[in-house]
Amino acid sequence: DTGVSQNPRHKITKRGQNVTFRCDPISEHNRLYWYRQTLGQGPEFLTYFQNEAQLEKSRLLSDRFSAERPKGSFSTLEIQRTEQGDSAMYLCASSLLGLREKLFFGSGTQLSVL
């Protein structure tokens, strides 16, 4: 068990470009979450999957954002036409559905939009 893995760790892009992040959850975990964290704030929920089904999306997630988990394993988060306001740490977490669900977070992808 190597924990939740996120790639890349850092991404610098120009405004208007598209970016894609990848998250590999802990192998037996059936739930996967995406959060966004800006400097000095706590993480904010973006979306989550149970297996391959995307069950909820936050209103923070504009139509420029799309997330997938095609086979119920790894997930990707794509941001199209990036804006400077998208600069943040994007965190992925996974868990095993249960009474006392525990989230295990990855190290995040730090996005800087210039």
Added chain:
Amino acid sequence: TQLLEQSPQFLSIQEGENLTVYCNSSSVFSSLQWYRQEPGEGPVLLVTVVTGGEVKKLKRLTFQFGDARKDSSLHITAAQPGDTGLYLCAGPNTGTASKLTFGTGTRLQVTL
């Protein structure tokens, strides 16, 4: 919308001192979790408190859940430089219990 307010926002203390961090809400939470986050890393779960009035200890850290389940506190005894980090409380959203609402965080720095 359930909000979690943490205080203080920043805390700088010397090694050996005690401190308490607070997490408050006007909403009732079925449980609250505490995380510690180091720079450039994701949050790591420290503890989950479930029952009103519950007290949990993790070495030098003592966590308490308020009787009304609207607030929680984290007390650190004899702080060490390794305790430095961002402390976050989080609770499940009543609308969707699977997602967490995080507090604003308390940034702790412990110096020698």
